[in-house]
Amino acid sequence: MRLGINLGYWGAGMDGDNLAVAQEADRLGYDVCWAAEAYGSDAPTVLSWVAAKTERIDVGSAIMQIPARQPAMTAMTAATLDSLSGGRFRLGLGVSGPQVSEGWYGVKFDKPLARTREYVEIVRKAMSRERLTHDGEHWTLPLPGGPGKPIKLTVHPQREHIPLYIAAIGPKNLEQTGEIADGALLIFPSAEHLEETALRPLRAGREKAGLTMDGFDVCPTLPLALGDDVDALADVFRPYTALYVGGMGSRKQNFYNQLAQRMGYEKEAAEIQDKYLAGDKAGAAAAVPRTLIDQTALLGTVDRIADRMTAYAEAGVTTLTLAPAGFTLDERLTALRAGVDALERAGLA
Numbered sequence: 001m002r003l004g005i006n007l008g009y010w011g012a013g014m015d016g017d018n019l020a021v022a023q024e025a026d027r028l029g030y031d032v033c034w035a036a037e038a039y040g041s042d043a044p045t046v047l048s049w050v051a052a053k054t055e056r057i058d059v060g061s062a063i064m065q066i067p068a069r070q071p072a073m074t075a076m077t078a079a080t081l082d083s084l085s086g087g088r089f090r091l092g093l094g095v096s097g098p099q100v101s102e103g104w105y106g107v108k109f110d111k112p113l114a115r116t117r118e119y120v121e122i123v124r125k126a127m128s129r130e131r132l133t134h135d136g137e138h139w140t141l142p143l144p145g146g147p148g149k150p151i152k153l154t155v156h157p158q159r160e161h162i163p164l165y166i167a168a169i170g171p172k173n174l175e176q177t178g179e180i181a182d183g184a185l186l187i188f189p190s191a192e193h194l195e196e197t198a199l200r201p202l203r204a205g206r207e208k209a210g211l212t213m214d215g216f217d218v219c220p221t222l223p224l225a226l227g228d229d230v231d232a233l234a235d236v237f238r239p240y241t242a243l244y245v246g247g248m249g250s251r252k253q254n255f256y257n258q259l260a261q262r263m264g265y266e267k268e269a270a271e272i273q274d275k276y277l278a279g280d281k282a283g284a285a286a287a288v289p290r291t292l293i294d295q296t297a298l299l300g301t302v303d304r305i306a307d308r309m310t311a312y313a314e315a316g317v318t319t320l321t322l323a324p325a326g327f328t329l330d331e332r333l334t335a336l337r338a339g340v341d342a343l344e345r346a347g348l349a
Contacts, residue, residue, distance in 0.1 A: 001309070001312070001313040001317060001318060001319070001320055001343070001348045002031040002032075002318065002319045002320070003029075003030050003031060003319070003320055003321075003322060003339055003340065003343055004030060004031055004032040004033065004034060004060075004219065004221075004319050004320065004321035004322065005021065005022065005025040005030050005032070005033050005034070005057075005321065005322055005323075005324070005336065006033075006034045006035075006036070006062060006221045006321050006322070006323045007021065007022060007033065007034065007035050007036075007046070007050075008035075008036050008323060009035075009036050009037070009038060009040050009041050010035065010040070010041030010045075010046045011040050011041045017329040017332065019049070019050065019053055020329055020333070021324065021329075021332055021333065021336060022050045022053070022054060022057070023053060023054055024333050024336055024337075025057060025336060026054040026055060026056055026057040028336065028337065028340050029056075029340070030057055030336075030340075031057070031058060031319060032057060032058040032059070032060050032090060032319065032321070033047075033050055033054070033057050033058070033059050033060070034059075034060045034061070034062035034092065034185075034221070034321060035047050035050070035059070035060075035061065035062065036062055036063065037061070037063070037064065037065060037068075038065075038096075038100060039100055039104045042068075043061040043062070043063070043064050044061065044064065044077050044081060047059040047060070047061060047081060047085075047089070048081060048084065048085075051081065051084065051085035051088060051089075052084075056088075057088070058088045058089070058090055059081070059085060059088055059089055059090070060089070060090035060091070060092050060165070061090070061091060061092045061093075062092040062165075062167065062185050062221070062321075063092045063093055063094035063096075063165075063167045063185065064077070064091065064092065064093055064094075065093075065094060065095070065096045065100070065101075065105070066093055066094065066095045066096070066115065066116060066119050067095065067096055067100075067101040067105040067107035067109075068096075068105055070139075071118075071119045071122035071123045071126065071139065072122065072123075072126050072132060072141070074091070074093070074119075074123050075122070075123045075126030075127045075153060076126075076153065076155065078091045078123070078127060078157070078162050079127055079153060079155040079156075079157040079162070080155055082157040082158045082159060082162050083155060083156065083157055083158050085158070086158055087157075087158030087159045089162060090162070090163045090164075090165060090183075091123070091162055091163065091164045091165065092164075092165040092166070092167060092185050093116070093119070093120070093123075093164065093165070093166055093167070094166065094167035094168075094185070095109070095112040095115065095116055097109070097248060097249050097253075097255070098249060098250065098253055099248075099249060099250075111137075111138075112173070113172055113173060113176055114137060114138070115138050116166065116173075116176065117176060117180060118134075118136045118137065118138050118139060119138075119139075120164065120166075120180050120181070121134065121136075121180075122134050122139060122141070123164070124164070126152075126153050127153065127157060127162055128160075129152050129153045129156070130152060131150035131151065131152045132150055132151055132152065132153075133150050163182045163183060163217070164181050164182050164183075165181055165182060165183040165184065165185050165217065165219065166180075166181045166183075166184060166185065167184075167185040167186075167187070168184050168185070168186070168198075169186075169187065169255040169256070169258075169259055170255055170258065171201045172201070174198055174201035174202050174205070175201040175202070175204050175205040175208070176205055177202060177205060178201065178202035178203065178204065178205025178206040178208075178209070178211075178216065179205035179206065179208050179209045180205075180209070182215075182216065182217060183216060183217030183218070183219050183319075184198065184202055184216075184217070184218055184219060185219050185220075185221070186198055186218070186219065186220035186221070187220070187221055187244075187256070188241075188244065188256060188259055188260070188296045189220035189221075189222065189296060189312075189317075190263055190295040190296055191295070191308065191311035191312045191314075191315045191317075192295060192311070192315075193262070193263045193264070193295075194220075194312075194315040194316060194317070195315065195316070196262070197259065197262050197263060198218070198220075199213075199218070199315070199316050202216070202218070213316070216318075217318050217319050218316055218317050218318045218319070219317075219318065219319040219320075219321055220312070220317055220320065220321065221321040221322075221323060222296065222297050222298050222320065222321070222322060222323065223237055223240075223297045223298070223322075223323045223324075223325050224297070224298040224299075224305065224322045224323065224324050224325060224335050224338070224339055225237075225297065225298070225299050225325040225326075225335065226300075226301070226302070226305075226331075226334060226335050226338045227299075227300065227301075228300070228301060230294065230299050230300045230304070231290065233299040233300065234290050234293040234294055234297070234299060236325065237293050237297055237325075238285035238286070238288050238293065239281070239285045241285075241288045241292065241293055241296070242272055242276055242281065242284040242285040242287070242288050243276075243281075244256040245257050245260050245269055245272045245273065245276075245288070246272040246273045246275065246276025246277065246281075246284045247273075247276045247277065247281075247284075251273065251277060254273065257269045257272075257273055260272075260292065263292070263295070265289060265292055268287060268288070268289050268292070271287045272284045272287045272288060275287060298322070298339075298342075302338050302341050302342050302345060303342075303345065305338065305339070305342040306341075306342040306343070306345040306346040307346070309342055309343055309346045309348060310346045310347075310348065313346070313348050322335075322336070322339045324336045324339065
């Protein structure tokens with residue numbers, strides 16, 4: 001099992017620290033460094049900066065948002081980053097959510113599965129340097145009846161095939177991801193529930209495409225916090241979990257809340273959402289079960305984290321992406337090194 005690092009969002013006052021974390025991950029042998037985007041920092045700019053300041057580690061978008069860019073622009077960006085980084089770029093895509101898609105980008109959040117499939121088809125075709133044509137429900141290239149003509153990408157990516165990942169949560173999205181992508185980016189993954197919440201639909205999608213799980217990258221992101229008091233460490237992540245389970249999306253359309261329900265926390269997920277949407281964020285955080293946090297994060301001593309890593313490897317994870325927690329750079333770097341130590345103690349390095 002390989003290790004990755006997720007820097008999250010840039011611009012939160014830790015930019016210099018984030019670069020130091022990426023450079024230390026590069027030195028320690030981490031496989032990939034991911035950066036996110038929502039409605040603040042964009043992923044490609046951050047990744048180009050990290051790639052320029054590192055030597056070996058891959059850089060990946062987790063995610064580049066589909067409503068933010070035309071697919072041909074995404075292909076241009078991916079090819080450019082792969083070329084500039086010496087073949088170290090991984091393209092992670094996702095539809096975002098209805099609040100961001102419609103509120104920030106002005107793109108209707110409808111038919112997300114069909115839109116994703118079409119988007120991936122165009123991106124792959126453009127990155128392969130074919131002359132770009134497409135006749136679909138969401139995109140038609142070139143536009144009919146005008147001066148447009150089929151064009152091919154002028155940039156030569158470093159590699160013939162840039163790995164393409166999709167951020168997926170729901171069963172139908174996971175199945176499609178298994179069918180059309182090279183890897184899946186997972187959030188709030190529980191080793192105990194990974195088979196039913198992720199791997200089963202991913203495997204179904206691979207089978208639909210006539211493929212196996214061999215070579216498919218199952219890539220969940222987990223916070224990592226080092227210490228002896230697991231309860232105190234879990235408390236640090238209560239607001240984070242409450243935000244996603246309670247406040248991401250609408251009452252009817254919250255993918256994280258639905259995931260918590262599929263993990264067996266139906267009543268708790270409803271209570272968290274009720275309190276969060278009522279403005280009681282502290283109450284929502286208090287309602288998050290400690291077991292839910294412990295199942296979706298790496299908490300405790302190096303030995304305890306090693307045991308949890310073993311569980312994820314046995315469940316089918318191929319790249320475990322860590323988000324090292326800490327209030328200072330030294331604490332984050334210590335957590336980063338603990339990740340490597342735990343992997344070695346588990347015999348997974």
